[in-house]
Amino acid sequence: MLSMDILLVTILAAIGLSIIGIALGLILLGIDRRISARMQARIGPPLRQPFIDLKKLLSKENVIPENAIPSLFNAAPIVALASSIVVLLYLPIGSMMPILGGYGDLILVMYLLAVPALAMVAGGFASGSPYATVGAQREMVSMIAYELPLASIVIAVAWLLYSSGVADPFALTSIVANPIWSLVGPLGVVGLIILLLTFAWVSPAELSKIPFDTPEAETELAGGVLVEYSGKNLGLFTVAQGVKTLVMGGLAVAIFFPWNLSPLFGLTGYVALTVDAAFFFAKVILLMILSVTVIRTGLARFRITHVVTLFWVWLGVAGLFGLSLVILDSVLRGWF
Amino acid sequence: MSEGTPTKKAPYVVPIGPIHPALKEPVQFLFDMEGEVVKKADFAPGQAHRGIEWMGMRRNPIQIIHMTDRICGICGVTHSFAFARAIEQIVDIEVPAHAEYIRVIIAEFERIQSHLLWAGVAAHELGFDTLFYLAWRVREEAMDVIEYITGNRVNYGLIQVGGVRRDITPEQHPTIQKCLDGYRDLLGKMLNLFLKDTTIAIRCKDCGLLSFEEARNLCTVGPTARASGVPKDVRVDYPYSAYGDLDISPILPTAYGGDINGDVYDRIVVRLLEVAQSVEIIETCLKEMPEGPILWEPKLPKLLSACKKAQGEAVGRHEAPRGECLHYVAMDGHEAPAMWKVKASSYSNLHSWIPMLEGEQLADVPIIVASIDPCLSCTDRVAVIRGAKRDLMTKEDLHQLSVEKTRRIQGC
Amino acid sequence: MALPMIREIFAQVFKRPATNPFPARFLPPSVTEFLKKVGAGEATINPPVATPPNFRGKIVYDRDGCIGCNLCIRVCPAHAIEFIPETKRIRIYVAQCIFCSQCNDICPKGVLTMSPEFLLATEDRFAESQIVE
Structure with a gap:
């Protein structure tokens, strides 16, 4: 049983990390908008624009449509935000171990990642608008679609750790402690690169960004699942989107790029924590630009049928191919 | 619930419009949906009627000519060109050749900017905002030259009854030529970005099909008809102004090397290639422009009295960027015309929406709707509202009304 | 899969934006106040396109x-x-x-x-x- 002190520290740390996570998430959204604007030959909004938007949204009242189911409609944004923050608490940030590290593993994180999308589906169905209903149906379809490639990545990582004799292969702490690239031979590196690219395509889908923003599809569904949301509820969804962006970046860093700066310079204590956290955030920004900003700026929106084909056929095959390369690699190395 | 899954659910209705992000102008659609597939489509125009013809019938032709600039927000010269041609036929004015060439130059610049504007809107409907910004950025070059020639970006005010109001002097040629060279260099890039992009191709190919027969039977005009293989172009079929001196032929999708499918992709091909054609036309016109006056009658009071004396009726036509634009004018010896009727090109194209939309996915509705380049404020001519009640007029009602009106005008 | 736009956007990041930042680079909190300041000579205005x-x-x-x-x-x-x-x-x-x-x-x-x-x-x-x- 936990002692009161540790519980208190955990709660405080969780609150602190949530606030920092929300702020960093919003900054990420700002950076994304800025870079995307520069790619389109625009100046773009200032970096603090998401904060300005959020302030405005939070100062406005919620409008609940007549046909909506108010309880579900209002609960959806809270659930979405809460679940994305909880995922954040499971992520190792730099050299800081996750606050809730002892209470769950990668499988739990995968489930938690699905919760914001589920909340959006529930909120969409609850808002009683035909646009939101179509959007919610599409959100469900695309959720089912991108789970397969994501699952193949998780299995590959766990298999790798398991076959290398690491205890607790699904725990994020052990994934970070054993960078996967060091556990494989040349064949496995190819497999991991394929998996990394697959992950880069899953991230924008998780985040409902173009080309996978069919559930929101501004031009045909006018915002889809979010069409009836306004004011504070929409603000909460915006925050959840920011945190989710941070989480997806953080997950990619934890799985594929877990290295830290502090051992390189022999730093210790709080300095090491700060430097590693900053390095972590820099890696997240870079990954987000490459896998979210570039893709959403350089592609047209897919039809929902294209999304399903892409994830089930092309990326599904790519994920499984990467997984089999990784397994083949470890099997071959077992022989020689 | 993607397509292919048989659903027991009754078809549900998705309304789009009159105000919706997919629509740049108000029109209402009602779709009976089955899953993601449009089973039945219907639309109701008439949401943007402004009574501009009513205003015109209380003004003299010289005033109307600048009101026609404002019928459409994009075609700043189309309507004034067609209207001026109608008045010129009634008053029996011969437009100086120099002016005819300037008219053609500005009409073709308008085609360039209108097609690029459309390309941007189409990209936006596909969720490809980067291409939208790029298309509109390169469109600015044409807008700047138009502003340089006419003095305004949107409402050019260049056409006058019997000619044009501003000359294109030899000093202006280098600026115009520079813009044209820029477009010639750019065309390859635009074709590459629009037609080679896989994400655009999978969204646009075999989407919003309009067969040759349907295009012909529904009397579609302009790029909508040409993309379905109907070689229809007022500039070629009934040469007017300086177009008779030029060697042009209607652009069909085959010009890009493919087959004619009549899909959205073909409409992109036709419009982009027409930009190239317009560049060629402007260059030829600049080179071969004869010397001479720019107006039949530079003194406006004299022109006014000539118009006032005239009697008769005429139809003025012009190939607008969206297709044939038609103005019918009747003058009966008064200052104001007795009758002025505008038929914008989109009016002929709207009905092609129904065969294009039925059987398509909801996701493709915006791009199909945009693919005919609808211009609804130009098109909307009738809105019957009596009190709180909106009447629907059938064909018989309209026929009866027009018979009555003809009798009234004839005075019997 | 051909995506010609990707090359285009990477090139564009390193070019100047095409936007003319008129009247100011970012929207001032109050445009009227901003214009008053410009009138008083306390702020500078980016000129519109000529x-x-x-x-x-x-x-x-x-x-x-x-x-x-x-x-x-x-x-x-x-x-x-x-x-x-x-x-x-x-x-x-x-x-x-x-x-x-x-x-x-x-x-x-x-x-x-x-x-x-x-x-x-x-x-x-x-x-x-x-x-x-």
């Missing part, structure tokens, strides 16, 4: 040369010109003007011209800036 020669902006009226012939009123499509019988001069409502410059063409004395001024937006259509006489 207008070409012969641009048709706000109308300029030379009252002394006018002979009160009313021809401009006959050709004004927007009915923006009003004749004041007492002074035998005209008054132009800029809020109604459509900038066709047809009155300039017909004026026998050439007292009407178009200036390049185009920042005319205001909340009051009868404000001093909106009436030329």
